[in-house]
Amino acid sequence: MRVTLTVNGARREADGVWEGESLLYVLRERLALPGAKNACEQGECGSCSVYLDGTLVCACLVLAGQAEGRDVVTVEGLRSDGEALSPVQEAFLEAGAVQCGFCTPGLVVAVDDLLRRIPTPSDAQIREALAGNLCRCTGYEKILDAVRLASTRGPGALPAEPEAGL
Amino acid sequence: MQFIRPTTWSEALQAKADHPEAWPVAGGTDVLVELNFDRRRPEAVLDLSSVGELRPWTREDDHVRLGAGTTYTDVLRDLPDLLPGLTVASRGVGSPQIRNRGTVAGNLGSASPAGDAHPPLLASGAEVEVASVRGPRRIAIDDFYLGVKRNALEPDELIAAIRVPVAPGPQQYAKIGTRNAMVIAVCSFAVALDPVRRRVGTGIGSAAPTPRRAVEAEGFLTERLDGRGLWEGTGPLDEETLTRFGALVAAAAQPIDDVRGTAAYRRHALSVLARRTLTWCWDDLRARREAA
Numbered sequence: 001m002r003v004t005l006t007v008n009g010a011r012r013e014a015d016g017v018w019e020g021e022s023l024l025y026v027l028r029e030r031l032a033l034p035g036a037k038n039a040c041e042q043g044e045c046g047s048c049s050v051y052l053d054g055t056l057v058c059a060c061l062v063l064a065g066q067a068e069g070r071d072v073v074t075v076e077g078l079r080s081d082g083e084a085l086s087p088v089q090e091a092f093l094e095a096g097a098v099q100c101g102f103c104t105p106g107l108v109v110a111v112d113d114l115l116r117r118i119p120t121p122s123d124a125q126i127r128e129a130l131a132g133n134l135c136r137c138t139g140y141e142k143i144l145d146a147v148r149l150a151s152t153r154g155p156g157a158l159p160a161e162p163e164a165g166l
Numbered sequence: 167m168q169f170i171r172p173t174t175w176s177e178a179l180q181a182k183a184d185h186p187e188a189w190p191v192a193g194g195t196d197v198l199v200e201l202n203f204d205r206r207r208p209e210a211v212l213d214l215s216s217v218g219e220l221r222p223w224t225r226e227d228d229h230v231r232l233g234a235g236t237t238y239t240d241v242l243r244d245l246p247d248l249l250p251g252l253t254v255a256s257r258g259v260g261s262p263q264i265r266n267r268g269t270v271a272g273n274l275g276s277a278s279p280a281g282d283a284h285p286p287l288l289a290s291g292a293e294v295e296v297a298s299v300r301g302p303r304r305i306a307i308d309d310f311y312l313g314v315k316r317n318a319l320e321p322d323e324l325i326a327a328i329r330v331p332v333a334p335g336p337q338q339y340a341k342i343g344t345r346n347a348m349v350i351a352v353c354s355f356a357v358a359l360d361p362v363r364r365r366v367g368t369g370i371g372s373a374a375p376t377p378r379r380a381v382e383a384e385g386f387l388t389e390r391l392d393g394r395g396l397w398e399g400t401g402p403l404d405e406e407t408l409t410r411f412g413a414l415v416a417a418a419a420q421p422i423d424d425v426r427g428t429a430a431y432r433r434h435a436l437s438v439l440a441r442r443t444l445t446w447c448w449d450d451l452r453a454r455r456e457a458a
Contacts, residue, residue, distance in 0.1 A: 019168060
């Protein structure tokens with residue numbers, strides 16, 4: 001079947017989509033957006049986190065057909081036009097919160113979502129918000145540092161709406 | 167595989183009548199795991215996420231009607247005062263990503279004994295509103311669970327909503343797991359106190375083939391509270407009452423040994439959870455009395 005959706009501000013079409021296929025597969029294998037990572041395929045690890053109509057979801061748990069006509073923003077779409085990185089990505093780099101990097105895209109999207117909801121979260125709120133994102137390098141302390149750093153830059157640092165990146 | 171995407175409730179019911187073998191999918195947090203791991207492959211999936219009628223929850227007199235599309239995040243955001251037991255249980259479901267997609271009705275559709283929504287729905291005496299092209303009907307929550315991952319839905323039926331009484335008193339829920347997030351319950355327990363009608367509700371999760379009430383524990387506690395005039399008082403519950411309640415809850419379970427825990431551990435943990443959650447509720451009730 002054909003699936004038509006908006007990804008990072010641009011209308012995209014995918015043909016030959018299997019009816020049981022996930023949104024994650026469509027993004028990575030059909031639309032050349034490898035930012036969202038494929039790991040557990042059961043919602044345990046959070047490495048495929050994306051926005052679906054502005055809501056944080058695991059792309060591996062969304063049927064491709066459910067994304068028909070919807071608005072998807074991936075990690076590739078978080079930065080503003082003219083910026084190299086989003087404020088959350090900058091904070092991850094500065095805090096040294098990236099080790100192997102596999103969990104990073106999912107965490108960046110989850111942190112972006114957290115800071116839009118709660119601009120200056122407590123440590124408990126950060127831990128709760130990121131409970132569904134696993135880092136197998138166990139670099140959680142630096143990740144927490146990155147969230148605190150991003151939150152000091154204020155809600156104004158985030159683009160009003162996630163915009164097209166690629 | 168066929169992908170069916172109705173946009174109205176009547177289309178959805180017609181589709182289920184035409185394709186009774188189709189898997190309903192809303193948040194997808196259970197269905198996609200089955201598909202991704204190729205455990206089972208249905209002939210058709212029936213996507214309910216575009217059926218607008220399923221989305222909102224509404225208050226109807228002394229009930230909240232949770233449309234089948236109501237997510238755990240919706241419950242957490244909107245219903246902590248009206249449905250405190252379900253709210254506590256919703257907070258422990260998965261992660262934000264899962265709570266944003268997973269629906270309470272989906273928990274009922276899957277009917278896993280470990281589902282977090284079941285114990286508070288049992289404790290509150292909820293009703294499941296189901297429908298087909300033949301018409302609607304209501305199923306008491308006690309009659310809904312038939313076996314491991316089996317429920318009382320007919321092949322042509324879909325869950326329309328869940329009707330949950332507005333909490334008349336304190337409600338609590340607790341579960342055992344290896345982390346504070348992202349765990350399938352080793353066992354879980356919910357309790358609800360109704361000081362108006364002087365009733366006690368319970369729900370046990372993940373410790374029997376189906377979620378179930380601890381009926382004897384409810385009867386014992388109701389009688390004890392009535393008999394000793396405790397509903398009116400502001401005193402604490404005595405140790406013997408708490409211990410007996412816990413023992414009756416544990417006795418109502420029918421747990422097995424599996425990868426998450428042993429039957430003996432589950433029984434012990436349930437008696438602890440029962441005492442603990444009842445103490446929380448009772449202390450809450452005492453505080454409300456003293457404030458009044």
